[in-house]
Amino acid sequence: MTHLFHPQNMDLTPFLFFTGKGGVGKTSIACATATALADKGEKVLLISTDPASNLQDVFGIHLTMAYKEIAEVPNLFVSNLDPEAAAADYREKIVGPYRGKLPEVAVKQMEEQLSGSCTVEIAAFNTFSSMLTDQSITQTFDHVIFDTAPTGHTLRLLQLPTAWSGFFKTNTHGTSCLGPLAGLSDKKKQYEETVQALADRKRTTLMLVTRPDISALSEAARASKELRNIGIENQYLLVNGRMKEFSKADSLASAFIKREQQALAHLPIELKNIPAFDLFLAPFNMTGVMNIRRLFSTENSSEAVQTSHTDQNKIVQYPKLNVVIDQLLKQKQRVIFTMGKGGVGKTTIARRIAVGLAAHGNKVHVTTTDPAGHLDELISGENGNITVSQIDPKKEVERYRLEVINQSKDQLDSEGLAYLEEDLRSPCTEEIAVFRAFADVVERADDEIVVIDTAPSGHTLLLLDAAEAYHREIAHTAGEIPASVRNLLPRLRNSDQTAVIIVTLAETTPVFESERLATDLKRAGITPKWWVVNQSLAAAKTIHPVLQVRAANEHAWIERVAIDSEDHMAVVPWHE
Structure with a gap:
């Protein structure tokens, strides 16, 4: 029997974390839950810790780190934790006291040490922990x-309390001199309290949001296991997007x-003993308070039937993905990103592009920096010209x-080496290590076409923005900058060599997020070449009432993508 998720009828803990694979509906359900509890008369604070947050899109208001009340929902207050703003505050806290006291060049060097993505991660966690x-x-x-944030980032964020606690327990020299760690000396007690709060079943519940598909369920299982291992054992499973049976049905x-x-039917073993609840697929976009309140309504299906239109079966002939592949072949670009x-x-589109390029006799290497990527499963045995790799953060860290210790051990005494080893046990090391691996993969473009399935937007931008900070960091610790790192940014900014393909869905939040991604990339000197609208119902044919309504809603967003991309776009339909 299906158990529907109705939070207003449940006895929930004070702290609720909504996590899961990107695109499963975390934000929608978190917003609807917060609204339902506030409507019930409880005072609720909703916070986004996602670098790619879209809370402002859902509520239609500008949000900052200072929480504000939603006028249409008394008792509901919302805050958008901006990692960049948090990092700016964190930097100033450390550097500010030295302004006017140290030479300007020394202050500038401190600011440079604190300009990387590691600082952003620490600063965001500082605010979260507070x-x-x-x-x-x-x-x-x-x-x-x-x-x-999406699962990979969430695991890193929620593991930080334990990571930092462990770092403090084994740190005998104080906090690191390497910039980003400089502001942590007074945080030990706060982080210990954070660990306690996360592990307290009476205070914290982890809401594992998933879709009813194998990939999302696998990610939920991985998150469940890893977070249980760090003490977060009070968990619920929310299966979002379940389909209802209708008399009007079709093959799709x-x-x-x-x-x-x-x-x-093949639910991972890690999820079988977790209380599970369903949410039906909604026929409307999750924007505006009215639609947020409708999510837990039992009337969604009848509303879909009533709003069905005769022109919803119309299929518009949009450009197909082979148009993009043909242009990539024509322009002979060697590095291709799906973002x-x-x-x-993104993973599916990266696979299809790799297969299309290899079919023309090209050697193609396809890789992912996304912890949730599964390229090997998708490409295995598909084409002899394709090789596959995945950047494993744990292996790259080790x-x-x-490498750093071996390069430095002859130049440091025992105390200096112990100090360096402590720096390398900090959580920041992962970002640097993954970035190094990322640069090495791009270097393969000299011999083959490299297709890179990147992580979700926020993490991708942090990874790319780390380039110059990484130059300084690796020079500081290892004394040299690898050629792959020196060559990376010039190659990314060279449109003759690199093509950036933005993948989106024909829905409100993915399109808004894609537009922000395009703006951020352009600011970094990287111009997206193509946009791909994936999993389109508008490009398919259906008579199912809910799917019809969702298909009709897509056309306006596809038209917006056409404008954003200056008609450099393709639309990939849902496949049965």
């Missing part, structure tokens, strides 16, 4: 709800239902640690 331990917040609100709707039934919000299908 909200969990600030009594003025915990005593003011009945519930504090965190709309967290039947394929949806068959796929979800098969996925749920976009988590869950839009490789990087050994």
